[in-house]
Amino acid sequence: MHTFVLQDWTTIRGATTTTVITQGESTWLDLTAYQDVVFWVDTRELTGTVTMSLQTSPTKDDVYFQPLMTAFALSLSTSSPTVKPALMASASTPLARYVRWQLTGPAAVWDATFRIIAAANSPGM
């Protein structure tokens, strides 16, 4: 597996009117050479119920981005991180080229401090 930082430590805060935040385009991963990817989500602070979606697309068009797996609620990594595999053989939408995250919060003040490491696999490379 090769390791990438999809998101270094960051805190994202939303208000009642800001419920969806998508990772900035400049920091999306380009995983052209890989077929499988496993995400290691490390959440150190959390306020409210915040859902994370990890998405992929063959282009940078927003309409093409699809979730690699079912969106999941962030939980504090008190003893271990949250590990989310997206393997080509089993994923409903396998890894394409670009990867990004998207957070959905409640209609209230919410925030999350987290980082995401991606371990990607390219058999034979």
Next chain:
Amino acid sequence: MRCFPLQDDYLTVRGASSITKVIQADSEWLTLDAFQDIIVWLDVKEVTAGAGNVAVTYETSPTCDDFLFQQVGSVAVTSTGLSVTKLLASGGATNPLARYLRWKLAPSSAVAWDITFRIWLAANAPGPWRGAATALNAPAAGSRPDATGGTPSVPLHLQEVGIGNPFGRLPGITAVGPSVRQLPGGVGLSGGSSFAGGWDPSRPR
């Protein structure tokens, strides 16, 4: 995955009730020698098919003979939106991907119909990069891997060591470690430490 368009840019195809199928022009077929798995991303912006649908079928063949083209996947389009179709060699496909890939449109009923769409592929080629070998096969003009340009992300172990990356290589060290294979003409690991070297995404393979 390597991504490139099967149908670049949006296209509108319109047929009268007497037109029962439209097949992509051969100059636009993809030559996919190097790949075994594909995931097809169909983006439909408009469709008219009466009470029926327009079937978008993906066909493959080892040669350009029309008789040999067989269906590898199909989507019955009744509304706009994105359809992702997974076509894996290991998925028990009746007709796994051969060399050429094309699309075919067919309305389900004899009515005037039309559809506006584009198609992108994410293709997988396990194993060492075979760029030199596949170049001999003269890919079709439509085969443009990673047509959107850009360079792949660089794994931590190929970046220079730093505060945020204790696992990287030392500055000035150009040779990659023994765990990384040198791939002649490869997808990016050739040419020492440069992950993006050795592969020009703008060139057809």
